[in-house]
Amino acid sequence: MNAQEPANYVVSPPLDGGGAVVFVPGLGGRTKFVDRWNEPGRGPVIRRAVWSEPMNVPAVDERGAALASLIDRADASDVVLVGHSMGALVCLEAAGRLDRRVRGVVVMCQYPPHRTPVSPLAELPDRALAAELDAPPHIADTAALPEYARLWRSEYRLLNRYLESYPRPMVNAPIVAVGAKDDASSWSSENLDEWHSYTTERLSVHMVAGGHQMVEELPSETLREWLSTLSC
Structure with missing residues (x-):
């Protein structure tokens, strides 16, 4: 790109x-x-x-x-x-x-x-967040997890901001x-x-x-x- x-x-x-x-x-x-x-x-x-x-x-x-x-x-x-x-x-x-x-x-x-409540998931630690999202093993059990968790938290924070707008x-x-x-x-x-x-x-x-x-x-x-x- x-x-x-x-x-x-x-x-x-x-x-x-x-x-x-x-x-x-x-x-x-x-x-x-x-x-x-x-x-x-x-x-x-x-x-x-x-x-x-x-x-x-x-x-x-x-x-x-x-x-x-x-x-x-x-x-x-x-x-x-x-x-x-x-x-x-x-x-x-x-x-x-x-x-x-x-x-x-x-x-x-x-x-x-x-009607959508603000999500608390953005504040969970990496493994707890992966468990909540039922992340596949190739993400949850590898060194890539912190980067994916960063992405997920960003998504939820933006979602929460949108819900309050x-x-x-x-x-x-x-x-x-x-x-x-x-x-x-x-x-x-x-x-x-x-x-x-x-x-x-x-x-x-x-x-x-x-x-x-x-x-x-x-x-x-x-x-x-x-x-x-x-x-x-």
């Missing part, structure tokens, strides 16, 4: 100026499972948005602005943004900037900002809010109902089995059913 270029999202496959479904991951940025959603011959293609410099951690609203700018430059329209965890908040920020270019937003495992974006498109029954960040459908405060259109709420990483096991058919409701 050219040193003059700022960190940004890289969308794969690249945006081509038409409609697009873009998935934005949360902490850790895992997106490999998106391949499973893209069954041969079945549209629309679900694209991954990956931050170009993983160890450079900008604020949530800055990431949302970067994603919106990328979509705007590609002249994409009829866009659906799908975000998991912190990625859902990035989608909220991007959608608020893109206005009518966005057809809908799917937020998974994330309460709306005013105002005003909130408003989305001029429907929102689908998805909670997981064993996830502390989304188990309450009552809290998820309050996503209605962030859209001028309709809100639908769905609950699924599993914990915070349920997105990695989510069947393609289920996701596509939610996407189809955004066309109604």
Whole structure:
């Protein structure tokens, strides 16, 4: 990457100026499972948005602005943004900037900002933080852990700062809010109902089995059913 270029999202496959479904991951940025959603011959293609410099951690609203700018430059329209965890908040920020270019937003495992408590995880020591995040052994059990822990703490501190900021974006498109029954960040459908405060259109709420990483096991058919409701 050219040193003059700022960190940004890289969308794969690249945006081509038409409609697009873009998935934005949360902490850790895992997106490999998106391949499973893209069954041969079945549209629309679900694209991954990956931050170009993983160890450079900008604020949530800055990431949302970067994603919106990328979509705007590609002249994409009829866009659906799908975000998991912190990625859902990035989608909220991007959608608020893109206005009518966005057809809908799917937020998974994330309460709306005013219902999300400030996280205490930023203050945990390295190993305790890795345990809380269920970090894989190739990170938790190696010399790389301190650097990853630094990144995780930075993410949580920026998240906490975002949760305490105002005003909130408003989305001029429907929102689908998805909670997981064993996830502390989304188990309450009552809290998820309050996503209605962030859209001028309709809100639908769905609950699924599993914990915070349920997105990695989510069947393609289920996701596509939610996407189809955004066309109604």
